[in-house]
Amino acid sequence: MNPTKRLLIVDDDPDFAGAISEILESAGYETDITHNPKEGWAALKTNKYDLLLLDIMMGRGAEGVMMARKIRKDESLREMPVLIITGLREQIAFLFPGQAIHPGFVPVDELVEKPVEPELLLDRVGALIEASEARSPGGDE
Amino acid sequence: MAMALEDGRSRILIIDDEQVVLESCIEILLDQPYDVATASSGARGLEFMEEFRPDLVFVDLKMPGLSGLEVLEAINRDDPTVVTVVITGYATVDSAIEAMKLGAYDFIPKPFTPDQFRVITARSLEKRKLVLETIALRREKEMLRENFAAIVSHELKSPLSAVQQNLFVLAHQLSPVTTEDQRVQLERMKSRIGDLLDLVDRWLRSVSVDLDGIRERFETLPLSVPITKAVESVQPQAVRKDVEIVVQERAGSVYGHEGVLTEALTNIIGNAVKYSYEGGTVTITTKQLDDRVRVDVTDTGVGISEDDRVHIFDDFYRGDVGMSRQSGAGLGLAISRRIIEAHNGSVSVESELGRGTTFTILLPTEAPEPPVSRLPERSEI
Structure with a gap:
């Protein structure tokens, strides 16, 4: 892995976000944590991240979905890989039944279930970043 | 007022x-x-x-x-x-x-x-x-x-997830230095919390699944699809108990929702495995009738007493069979029944103590002529 990758975690549970960050940092990633979509959005607009880890059920409901949709519409963020982390896989399946795993909130995303095994998390994060770099050689825009 | x-x-x-x-x-x-x-x-x-x-x-x-x-x-x-x-x-x-x-x-x-x-x-x-x-x-x-799902989800699931996630991290980071005993202890903790999370999930589904909404996505599908998936997900449990699952026929089609039908069948087949004796057999037979398809799930297990039979489809009911304590929240069959009834189907049970049990599921093959009769209200939960 060339220069250090910077990741943003948006999750309203600090204990959960902390654990996720711990896994990623010990694997050599740099992480920022925000606890709501608003702060998360501000962070995305201020810094450049290689990947976003996004919780779905935040605040009064599926605020993560709203954030993902906002990202999808944003010219500069649309291509950023997003790893959706949710404790509600079944709920997702029932919210969007009939769709393979999840509805694809942004063009380049994937979903893991909460809690997530460290190996699986690192595996997904690595693969998403790799795929993103392959799409835009050189990494940076 | x-x-x-x-x-x-x-x-x-x-x-x-x-x-x-x-x-x-x-x-x-x-x-x-x-x-x-x-x-x-x-x-x-x-x-x-x-x-x-x-x-x-x-x-x-x-x-x-x-x-x-x-x-x-x-x-x-x-x-x-x-x-x-x-x-x-x-x-x-x-x-x-x-x-x-x-x-x-x-x-x-x-x-x-x-x-x-x-x-x-x-x-x-x-x-x-x-x-x-x-x-x-x-x-x-x-x-x-009505808000139960949200409350349970927030108050129980979130902390459990956070505990489990931190446990994962701990186990991961300590893995180079843990002894075999410590590794086993960590595994135990992870597995018990995992069970709890599963329980909360089941619970959530039983109160929050919007079967009315799912109905709109019904389609005609081969019954073999949910059966195969259900058998796949029960298989590990069966292997552990040395129970053989035999699917005799996979004929017929059903008008319904693949995901929830798989859930319903998983619960019933899983139940058959759970109450089987070691080395037993669970047989699944499907038969295409006129406008319905019939699925029989037969085990050669402990059987269900007449007293229990009345209650097995109730929420949180767990049969008190003389066998070793069975894990589970006693929700599976209740959810299965609700799902099957939402498909305008029915589920019934026949059993003989010590000999085994047969669950019989009848499901419609085709979309019903409109209009459809009302679903059981959620207040029945």
Whole structure:
């Protein structure tokens, strides 16, 4: 892995976000944590991240979905890989039944279930970043 | 619904064709903290109901025009929480009883003393208060139930997930230095918390699955699809118990939702494995009938006693079979039944203690002719 990758975690549970960050940092990633979509959005607009880890059920409901949709519409963020982390896989399946795993909130995303095994998390994060770099050689825009 | 109690002053409506009775009632209650209104006929009284929203209505039984009993009936139909007391001229017990049958709370014979009238008024308003409190409590309970999924999800799942996630991290980071014993201990913790998370998930699904919504996504699909998936997900459990799952036929198609049908079948097949003896066999047979498809899930296990059979589809019910304690929340079959019934299907069970059990599921093959009969309400949960 060339220069250090910077990741943003948006999750309203600090204990959960902390654990996720711990896994990623010990694997050599740099992480920022925000606890709501608003702060998360501000962070995305201020810094450049290689990947976003996004919780779905935040605040009064599926605020993560709203954030993902906002990202999808944003010219500069649309291509950023997003790893959706949710404790509600079944709920997702029932919210969007009939769709393979999840509805694809942004063009380049994937979903893991909460809690997530460290190996699986690192595996997904690595693969998403790799795929993103392959799409835009050189990494940076 | 009148909530007059909220502003402290109770509203009392008195319906009587005798002006002198109305006047004396007002007189008696003059120094009391009530708003009192009167009506000189049943029709006028009913007209006034909506505007005045009384807590308590006194009705004279014998009036020209609309009779007292008719007025009672109308009030009770409109708002059964309004407390009614009948005034009976010639104290015939019969008419009073008739009135009570129609929902009157009490009766007062004419002539009455001011004290009698005050006492019965106070008692009736107390009754009204209790009725309103009961309604409020019931409503609260209802809301709690409706929001149960959200509450459970937030209050139970989030902390459990966070604990589990941190445990994962701990196990991961310590892995180079943990002894075999410590590794086993960490595994135990992870597996128990994992069980808890699964339980909460099941729970959530049983209360929150919107089967009405899922219905809109029904389609005709081969029954083999959910059966195969269900068998796949039960297989590890079966292997551990050395139980063989045999699918004899996979014929037929079903009109439904693949995801929830898989869930329903997983629960039933999983149940068959759970209550099988080691080395037993679970057989799944499907048969295409005219417009239905039939699935039999047969095990050669401990069987279900007649007493238990009545309850196995109830929430949280777990059979007390003489076998080793079985894990599970006792929700699986209840969810399965709900899913199958949402498909306009049925599930039944036959069993012999010590010999085994057969669950029989019948599901429609085709979309029903519209309109579809209503689903069981969620309040059945």
